Amino acid sequence: MIRIEKLTRAFGAKEALRDVTLEIRRGEIFTLIGPSGSGKSTLIRLIDLLDSPSSGKIFFDGTDTAGPKKDRLVIRRRMSMVFQKPAVLNTSVAENVAFGLKFRGVPATEAEKKVKFALHLVGLSDLYSRRAITLSGGEMQRVALARAMVTEPEVLLLDEPTANLDPVSSEMIEDLIVRINKRFGTTIVMSTHDMLQGQRLADRIGVIMDGSLVQVGSAPEIFYQPKGRQIARFVGIDAITGGRVIENTGGHALIRVGETCFEALTDIPKGKRVSLCIRPEDVTLTPSDSVSEKTSMRNRIVGRIQKILPSGPFVRIAVDCGFPLVALITRRSCTDLGLSLGSMVIAGVKATAIHVLQEDGDRNAAG
Numbered sequence: 001m002i003r004i005e006k007l008t009r010a011f012g013a014k015e016a017l018r019d020v021t022l023e024i025r026r027g028e029i030f031t032l033i034g035p036s037g038s039g040k041s042t043l044i045r046l047i048d049l050l051d052s053p054s055s056g057k058i059f060f061d062g063t064d065t066a067g068p069k070k071d072r073l074v075i076r077r078r079m080s081m082v083f084q085k086p087a088v089l090n091t092s093v094a095e096n097v098a099f100g101l102k103f104r105g106v107p108a109t110e111a112e113k114k115v116k117f118a119l120h121l122v123g124l125s126d127l128y129s130r131r132a133i134t135l136s137g138g139e140m141q142r143v144a145l146a147r148a149m150v151t152e153p154e155v156l157l158l159d160e161p162t163a164n165l166d167p168v169s170s171e172m173i174e175d176l177i178v179r180i181n182k183r184f185g186t187t188i189v190m191s192t193h194d195m196l197q198g199q200r201l202a203d204r205i206g207v208i209m210d211g212s213l214v215q216v217g218s219a220p221e222i223f224y225q226p227k228g229r230q231i232a233r234f235v236g237i238d239a240i241t242g243g244r245v246i247e248n249t250g251g252h253a254l255i256r257v258g259e260t261c262f263e264a265l266t267d268i269p270k271g272k273r274v275s276l277c278i279r280p281e282d283v284t285l286t287p288s289d290s291v292s293e294k295t296s297m298r299n300r301i302v303g304r305i306q307k308i309l310p311s312g313p314f315v316r317i318a319v320d321c322g323f324p325l326v327a328l329i330t331r332r333s334c335t336d337l338g339l340s341l342g343s344m345v346i347a348g349v350k351a352t353a354i355h356v357l358q359e360d361g362d363r364n365a366a367g
Contacts, residue, residue, distance in 0.1 A: 001026040001187055002047060002155070007056035009042055016042045018211040020056070024189055029181050031202035032191040033222075035234065039211045040191035041084075044159045047189060048081045077104070080153035084160040086144035088132035093124065096132045097146045104151065118146040122176060138169025145176055149186075156180065158190035162197065170197075177201060195235060199223060207231055224279060225355050232277045232357070239275040239357065240323050246270065255356065258322045262349075263298040266356035273359040280316060280328035282353035287337060288344035297348035301325070305343045308334070319347055 002024040009017040017039045024030045032040045045051045047058060049065055049072050058065045060075045080100075089096050094115050101111040119125045122142040127135070132143060141161060148156060158177070162170035178201060180186050192198050198205050199219045207215045207222060215227045226232040229239045240257055247254040248270050255262045255274060268274055288302055303321035315334050317327045325347050339345065 001061060002189075003057075003059040003062075004047075005057045005059070007043075007046065007058065008054050009039075009046060009051065010054045015054075015211050017046070017053075017208075020208075020213045022206060022213060022216065024187065025204075026187055027181070027185045028203040029177070029188045029190070029201050031198040031205050032189070032208055033193070033195055033198045033205060033234075034208035036193065038208045040208055041159050043208065044081075044157050044189065044191050047155075048079055048157050049076050050081070077151070078153060079155040079157060080148035080151055081157045082141070082144045082148050082159070082161055084163050086140050088135070088140055088143060090131065090133050093119065093127045093130050093132050093135070093143055096143055097150050099147060100151045114150050115146075118150040121149060121180075122146045123172075136169075138165050138172060141165060141169070141173055142176070145173070145180075149180060149184075152184075153186065155187045155189065158188065160191055160193060163193060174201060195223075207234070209234070226277060226357075229275055229357060232275075232355075237277045237279055238324060238326060239277050240325070241275045241359075242323070243274040243276055243356075245272050245274060252351075253356070260301055260322060262354060263351040264354035264356050265351055268356055268358050275357045275359055277355040277357060278325070278349055278353060280326045282349060283325060283327035284348040285317060285319070285327050285329060285337065285339065285345045286348070287339070288346050298351040299349040299354075301347045301349075303345060303347055305339060305341055305345060308339070308341060319345060321347060 004020055004022040007017055007020040008015060020043065032043060034040050046053055063075065065072060065075055097115045097118055098111050101114060119128060122145050124139065124142055124146065135143065162173050165173065174197065177188060181188050202219060204216060204218060205222045206213055209230060215222060215231055223235050226235055226237065232239045243255045243257045245253050245268055246256050251265055251267055253264050253266050253268065255264055255276065262276060284297065301321045303319040303325060305317055306320050307318035309316045311328065313331060314328050315331055317329065317339065319325045319327065327347060
């Protein structure tokens with residue numbers, strides 16, 4: 001539906017976006033993630049035609065958006081945008097929602113029906129006559145969504161829509177995003193700094209770093225098969241470096257890291273230097289003095305606990321195995337296992353849970 005070709009946006013000598021090529025499919029939720037200042041919002045604004053690229057093209061249903069002003073206006077009216085900090089007028093909620101309809105010349109009776117439907121959609125029917133500036137942040141964001149949806153857009157653009165909201169309001173907005181997509185088939189493109197939000201909502205995810213689109217894929221591909229160490233770090237994996245493939249038979253590899261030999265699945269050939277990406281939730285821990293039980297874990301490594309950090313209902317446990325390894329387990333499991341700083345443990349990792357990155361050459365290659 002939206003095709004982006006070699007898009008670059010420069011502000012003076014600084015390139016906010018560099019050579020971005022991407023296709024957004026009709027009816028999908030596509031999420032852009034990346035560090036602050038990486039170019040996510042710039043790309044959203046370019047798609048919405050609020051800004052123009054320094055070079056490259058954006059096509060909407062095959063039409064070049066760099067055409068005459070009247071053609072750009074027609075395309076813009078097929079899209080709606082919700083900003084991180086929505087601006088509301090000092091009028092009623094209903095008048096705020098009807099704002100876009102006035103510009104389109106929609107008759108008052110029809111506009112009122114559309115406004116009521118949009119407010120019902122976002123669960124704010126009872127605030128129809130309320131002054132918009134008296135609303136909470138979460139309610140304002142829902143008004144912004146109603147204002148965007150009242151024009152029945154084909155594409156809904158969301159620039160970090162929950163960045164300033166509390167967890168309850170964020171959950172409501174997320175639920176609305178999914179319902180809008182499923183009910184109306186609206187194509188949704190959103191940026192977020194919340195990686196878990198991207199994982200929960202997206203059909204596909206694009207990772208932007210330093211102005212470049214470095215990986216596009218499903219949530220499992222992004223979070224479990226990152227294409228480089230920088231991406232791995234961003235999605236919560238501290239890659240184990242200094243590995244070397246010492247044997248590979250039909251994709252079943254033995255990889256040596258220091259004194260430890262890992263089994264993993266990869267096509268990277270013998271002799272290559274590699275890094276290992278292991279998600280913390282894929283690491284199991286047992287006390288080193290526990291009775292050995294039958295397990296499907298191909299990799300069992302002895303180490304000493306260096307750090308135990310709370311992470312909501314979980315704890316992140318850093319283990320020194322001659323290299324750093326991080327496990328994410330529940331607080332109850334940590335207590336039941338009697339784990340504490342300095343404890344010796346056995347870290348278990350399945351061969352299928354290890355994503356191998358080749359370190360040779362100018363660009364990292366995944367295996």
